[in-house]
Amino acid sequence: MKAAIIGASGYTGADLIRILDSHPDIEISAITSRKYLGKSVWKAHPSMRNLKLRFTEYTKDVDADVIFLALPHTASMEKVPELLETGVKVIDLSADFRLKDVKIWEKTYGAKHTAPNLIEKAVYGLPELHREEIKKADFVSGTGCEATAGILALAPLQGKADKVIIDVKVGGSAAGSTGNAGTHYPARAGNVRPYAPVKHRHQEEIKQETGFEVSMTAHAVDLVRGILATCHIPNFSEDVSKLYRDFYKDSPFIRITPKDPKFLPNPKYVVGSNYCDIGVVTDEEHKRTVVFSAIDNLVKGASGQAIQCMNLMFGLKEETGLEALPLYPA
Structure with a gap:
């Protein structure tokens, strides 16, 4: 399967790349960044010098079976509607669709929600509580x-x-x-x-x-x-x-x-x-x-958990690509 990461130059983007690169069922088809557009991935993440990946420009028609959004809060809600229209599965790591009450979301994040109709569609991406819902989902909202x-x-x-x-x-x-x-x-x-x-x-x-x-x-x-x-x-x-x-x-x-x-x-x-x-x-x-x-806030708290959700969405074993034991000492 092909996976794309939108907004891949930050910490969560780096961990998505790191974990997906060794996932046996995934090929990373695209990583995007406005800041690093056209540059090799290691220009943003020096630990990845061996990867032959280059940042490209965002397009809703990216060649992917699943798209991870690693964007700042309030940026994802602008892109999720058009991505879902293409039929691709979407996993959003931002806070934009986590809260089911739009009034509470707007009060909590101090912004106007521009896609409130999709809040109910988003499955809260915590597999331990929503495993069966995630298996049937095409849109998952990552947790804080x-x-x-x-x-x-x-x-x-x-x-x-x-x-x-x-x-x-x-x-x-x-x-x-x-x-x-x-x-x-x-x-x-x-x-x-x-x-x-x-x-x-x-x-x-x-x-x-x-x-x-x-x-x-x-x-x-x-x-x-x-x-x-x-x-x-x-x-x-x-x-x-x-x-x-x-x-x-x-x-x-x-x-x-x-x-x-x-x-x-x-x-x-x-x-x-x-x-x-x-x-x-x-x-x-x-x-x-x-x-x-x-x-680990970047793995179970973000990118690893998102990949755990992806595995469930595609009928894979939940642990696939995530079997690594913790680093110690670290």
Whole structure:
């Protein structure tokens, strides 16, 4: 099959290229970029010097069976309608179609949605919750990286509790390749900085997918890749270890960790992989449960998960091309 990547010069584009290049069932037919138009792929991604790929101009008629959109928020909604008209399968990694309520989306992202008629058509691209829908989909919306960590941590507890407080630690690559003052190395190195103290836009996804009333605080930390979500569920102290193992027994990329602090989820143990590690600790004395989840924000939080969805959409084994173990040490 042929795959094209629209907007392939950023971090998510790089991981799409990296993973798809070794996928046994995929040929990368096109990568696009306005900034690097006509240039070899390694001019944007120096690690890819051996690849014979060149950035081309976007066209809706690109020769592909599946198209990945790795574009900034609000850019995808301009292209998705015309791409779907061509009959190609589309996987959008932006936030444009993640939220099912257009009013909540416009409030969260501060923009007018120009393709609200396609919001319901988009299947939320989290295979662990929407596997059967994704198999039948021709349009999938990728999930937010912090949202992925939070949802996977909480999904087995749906209906058992109402409220959750989530503390998220996020690596610098989640801010994208263009960066800002907060991702500048002298500001980030050796530092932990709260950048979304009382509200993060991904919490609307978590609420949508789990039903929890979510309070979320996000911190920028001195990591390149990785997210650690710590979820506090007050007034709930059941031992739910078996519940988690049963819930995810058919999910190849979920690993339930022991309760020993040495083995609880740690971003270092998932870097470069599509795994999500989840650990559950019960605090009976204070009547609370704490759930930890760790992912690589660029793989399970973006490009790897998108390819996991692609595999399902085309009837392939879910793990195809994603079997690589995490890098350690990294």
